[in-house]
Amino acid sequence: MIFPFFKNTRTKSPIILPKFWMNYAALFLKEEAVDSQSKFIVIDTETTGFDYEKERILCIGAVLLEKSQIAVKDSFEVYLTQDHYNSDSTPIHGILKEEKKEKTAEIEALKSFLTYIGNAPIIAHHTMFDVNMINKALHRQGLPSLKNKLLDTVVLYKKSLLRSPLIEKKDHYSLDELADKFNISKKDRHTALGDAYITALLFLKIIKKLKEKTGQLKFKRLFID
Amino acid sequence: MKNTISHRVADFLKGFPPFNMLSIEVLEDIAMEINIQYLDKEGLVFKEGDNPHTNFYVVHKGAVALRKAPQNEMVDLCDEGDIFGLRPLMAQENYKMEAKAYEETILYCIPIEVFKPYALKNKAIGNFLLESFASNTRNPYAKNHRGKLYGETSSEETEAVVPLFDVQQVRWSKNIISCETSTPITVLASAMRANKIGAILVLKDKLPIGIITDKDLRNKIGTGEIPISGTAFEIMSSPVITYPEELTVTQAQMGMMATGVSHLCITKDGTPHTKAVGIVSKHDIMLSVGNNPSVLIKAIQRASKTKEVKRIRLSIMKLLRGYLQQGIPMTITSKIISELNNACTRQIITLNLKKMETPPPCSFVWLAIGSQGRNEQLLQTDQDNAIIFEKESTAEGEPHKEYFLELAKKINKGLMKIGYEYCPADMMASNPKWCLDLESWKKNVSYWISNPGKNEVLLSSIFFDFNAVYGNTKLSDALSDVIFDTLKEFPVFTTHLASGALQSPPPSGFFRKFLVEHDGANKDNFDLKRRTLMPLTDAARVLVLSHFVKGINNTAARFEKLATLEPNNKDLYLSCSYATKALLKFRTKQGILHRDSGRYLDLNSLSKEERVKLKRTFKTIKEIQELINIRFKVSQLL
Numbered sequence: 001m002i003f004p005f006f007k008n009t010r011t012k013s014p015i016i017l018p019k020f021w022m023n024y025a026a027l028f029l030k031e032e033a034v035d036s037q038s039k040f041i042v043i044d045t046e047t048t049g050f051d052y053e054k055e056r057i058l059c060i061g062a063v064l065l066e067k068s069q070i071a072v073k074d075s076f077e078v079y080l081t082q083d084h085y086n087s088d089s090t091p092i093h094g095i096l097k098e099e100k101k102e103k104t105a106e107i108e109a110l111k112s113f114l115t116y117i118g119n120a121p122i123i124a125h126h127t128m129f130d131v132n133m134i135n136k137a138l139h140r141q142g143l144p145s146l147k148n149k150l151l152d153t154v155v156l157y158k159k160s161l162l163r164s165p166l167i168e169k170k171d172h173y174s175l176d177e178l179a180d181k182f183n184i185s186k187k188d189r190h191t192a193l194g195d196a197y198i199t200a201l202l203f204l205k206i207i208k209k210l211k212e213k214t215g216q217l218k219f220k221r222l223f224i225d
Numbered sequence: 226m227k228n229t230i231s232h233r234v235a236d237f238l239k240g241f242p243p244f245n246m247l248s249i250e251v252l253e254d255i256a257m258e259i260n261i262q263y264l265d266k267e268g269l270v271f272k273e274g275d276n277p278h279t280n281f282y283v284v285h286k287g288a289v290a291l292r293k294a295p296q297n298e299m300v301d302l303c304d305e306g307d308i309f310g311l312r313p314l315m316a317q318e319n320y321k322m323e324a325k326a327y328e329e330t331i332l333y334c335i336p337i338e339v340f341k342p343y344a345l346k347n348k349a350i351g352n353f354l355l356e357s358f359a360s361n362t363r364n365p366y367a368k369n370h371r372g373k374l375y376g377e378t379s380s381e382e383t384e385a386v387v388p389l390f391d392v393q394q395v396r397w398s399k400n401i402i403s404c405e406t407s408t409p410i411t412v413l414a415s416a417m418r419a420n421k422i423g424a425i426l427v428l429k430d431k432l433p434i435g436i437i438t439d440k441d442l443r444n445k446i447g448t449g450e451i452p453i454s455g456t457a458f459e460i461m462s463s464p465v466i467t468y469p470e471e472l473t474v475t476q477a478q479m480g481m482m483a484t485g486v487s488h489l490c491i492t493k494d495g496t497p498h499t500k501a502v503g504i505v506s507k508h509d510i511m512l513s514v515g516n517n518p519s520v521l522i523k524a525i526q527r528a529s530k531t532k533e534v535k536r537i538r539l540s541i542m543k544l545l546r547g548y549l550q551q552g553i554p555m556t557i558t559s560k561i562i563s564e565l566n567n568a569c570t571r572q573i574i575t576l577n578l579k580k581m582e583t584p585p586p587c588s589f590v591w592l593a594i595g596s597q598g599r600n601e602q603l604l605q606t607d608q609d610n611a612i613i614f615e616k617e618s619t620a621e622g623e624p625h626k627e628y629f630l631e632l633a634k635k636i637n638k639g640l641m642k643i644g645y646e647y648c649p650a651d652m653m654a655s656n657p658k659w660c661l662d663l664e665s666w667k668k669n670v671s672y673w674i675s676n677p678g679k680n681e682v683l684l685s686s687i688f689f690d691f692n693a694v695y696g697n698t699k700l701s702d703a704l705s706d707v708i709f710d711t712l713k714e715f716p717v718f719t720t721h722l723a724s725g726a727l728q729s730p731p732p733s734g735f736f737r738k739f740l741v742e743h744d745g746a747n748k749d750n751f752d753l754k755r756r757t758l759m760p761l762t763d764a765a766r767v768l769v770l771s772h773f774v775k776g777i778n779n780t781a782a783r784f785e786k787l788a789t790l791e792p793n794n795k796d797l798y799l800s801c802s803y804a805t806k807a808l809l810k811f812r813t814k815q816g817i818l819h820r821d822s823g824r825y826l827d828l829n830s831l832s833k834e835e836r837v838k839l840k841r842t843f844k845t846i847k848e849i850q851e852l853i854n855i856r857f858k859v860s861q862l863l
Binding site for chain 2: 072073077187208215
């Protein structure tokens with residue numbers, strides 16, 4: 001029997017993946033049911049730009065959401081050492097090339113990130129951007145892509161809107177726009193952890209709206225591919 | 226390790242006692258250990274009799290109601306920065322009250338183990354806690370009289386344990402407007418006008434030595450006794466009647482009656498020899514004593530912050546509840562409450578106009594549309610509104626539209642903060658489609674009337690009930706004229722509107738059973754709005770428009786007008802008017818009971834009598850729909 005998994009690998013011999021990855025991957029052997037009380041990880045990344053190939057992650061921020069609660073202590077924030085730097089994005093995230101903040105090598109940052117997230121579903125705003133960025137970083141280190149289930153607050157928000165000929169749905173809703181709409185303070189906007197926190201609150205508020213609309217929530221149908 | 230969120234939490238906490246007594250470093254350490262909890266409206270924090278949690282709570286956003294059995298009476302409403310649930314942890318006893326989110330809320334849950342060492346070490350904190358525990362049994366009216374509203378001291382104390390308002394503390398304005406003895410009369414009068422106050426304090430070396438009220442201006446200057454070129458010293462009344470901070474309503478009333486003055490001055494020790502910390506006017510006392518609409522209107526107009534308007538809205542709800550309980554006729558109730566609600570909207574607009582960098586480039590009018598426009602919105606539901614501005618600038622782009630969109634965005638946000646949720650269909654003035662100059666609006670409504678597709682009819686039925694709340698009503702009148710002129714030109718529109726009016730599903734099925742919702746969050750509930758109120762509202766609108774009656778928006782009032790216009794249908798119209806009022810009352814009562822819009826009814830919770838009452842209106846609805854069907858020959862459309 002040939003596992004389709006092996007088809008895409010460049011070498012014939014099985015790849016030996018590091019132990020932290022094996023531990024992470026092992027968590028996904030059993031599928032766990034997800035409901036609104038489950039553990040979720042809300043993430044945000046600050047990057048040098050938008051090009052997946054060229055640009056790099058400068059910072060990853062994440063908060064853990066469980067039973068509608070966020071424990072401050074259990075939040076995650078790591079600044080990465082990168083050779084590539086694009087000054088175009090500096091005004092947005094405010095992270096300098098020679099930032100004084102304590103920085104971590106990319107591989108170490110990924111290692112602690114994977115340990116932190118485990119198999120909890122990941123929530124972000126425009127999730128595919130952050131996830132693709134992280135996946136590219138994983139690939140550069142010779143690792144496969146993230147295995148977590150994914151939720152996107154933009155997708156959820158669109159689902160929460162009424163279906164009416166009078167409402168025009170947009171393709172993109174910025175985090176600022178939705179934070180305003182849901183009356184969330186935009187303090188600490190554009191720090192990875194600050195944005196992750198705003199996204200977490202946004203998630204809770206949108207979920208409430210969705211529940212009102214549909215009666216009950218089936219997370220299975222809300223995950224993105 | 227500190228992080229962005231802990232900074233944020235510490236930054237919030239440092240603004241409130243007792244946390245303001247701790248250094249920022251300590252607060253950051255505490256902040257690291259807390260949990261942030263999100264609660265939906267009515268979300269439970271703890272029940273009466275529950276074992277104490279490991280944390281106590283600080284309200285970050287929203288509000289939490291503390292209630293006590295057996296009557297489930299609201300003992301306190303904690304809002305931003307307030308602490309609750311601490312005493313049981315300190316005393317190691319079970320919760321004595323129930324805590325539930327009064328609105329959507331974010332809580333900071335602070336572990337007692339983390340906080341306790343600081344409370345024990347820091348004497349100021351210990352004292353603060355002792356004092357607040359001592360006054361833990363606050364009375365239901367205490368929310369306006371809490372310690373943090375005091376002048377300069379931070380003592381947290383209310384003496385009244387029983388809910389008797391006459392022993393309650395008076396709430397006064399600590400924002401003292403004052404002048405010196407040498408201040409010219411014109412200057413001090415201008416200051417009074419700018420601050421909309423009826424009295425100004427005269428200070429000498431920071432001590433209150435006199436007071437000047439409207440009465441002094443009238444009696445001493447109006448009569449020519451003292452020339453207008455005079456100074457404060459010449460017209461002030463002296464000495465000032467002073468009282469200490471712990472002043473009850475009764476004391477204040479007695480004090481005013483005994484001395485014949487309308488304003489009392491609060492000083493630090495109650496004598497004229499210490500610094501003035503506040504002024505109590507007759508108006509403040511009336512506000513403390515009760516909810517009188519005219520007092521509330523005045524309080525709304527004086528509010529200088531959105532938050533103040535929000536607090537007054539609580540009193541409006543109390544007033545509404547009282548009216549319903551006492552069986553005050555719905556016509557009067559809805560008139561008064563709508564007027565108060567409109568006053569709140571107007572004040573929010575005024576406040577936000579001030580926040581704009583420049584005054585409006587041309588005149589405009591703020592329209593309430595939908596149920597608010599019909600003055601039928603007693604509870605806070607969604608906001609539906611629009612702006613008409615006079616004309617677009619001749620300059621490049623649309624600078625006027627941009628200005629009004631920015632203004633509308635602020636106003637919509639302000640209205641949301643005082644409790645009107647954003648319109649789910651985005652029918653708000655901040656939507657570029659609902660913020661147009663008069664010419665564009667004229668084009669829009671003419672188009673709707675001359676091309677009555679499904680959307681156009683739907684839009685018309687929402688928009689045509691507009692009510693000018695603020696600004697230049699000439700603009701809205703001009704638009705009304707266009708609507709009626711176009712209607713005369715395209716009579717077929719009324720047929721389409723009539724067809725729309727018959728779209729709402731019938732309230733009962735073949736066996737006179739209630740028809741309930743089949744899916745969604747309100748499965749098995751009865752949709753009071755869609756099945757009963759909407760058919761009546763739609764019917765009234767199309768009938769009134771077909772008679773070209775202008776200026777009556779309220780559904781019940783429209784039916785009453787129709788009764789005079791068509792004497793042969795008088796009985797039906799009057800029963801429609803009655804049914805509308807009865808249903809509105811029903812909805813409002815349900816809404817108050819469940820703290821929502823009252824739209825969906827859980828039929829099981831109704832008494833037999835209520836069901837019969839509700840069903841009685843169904844017959845009327847059926848009859849009026851038949852009348853519309855025949856009169857406007859709706860079936861020909863099909």
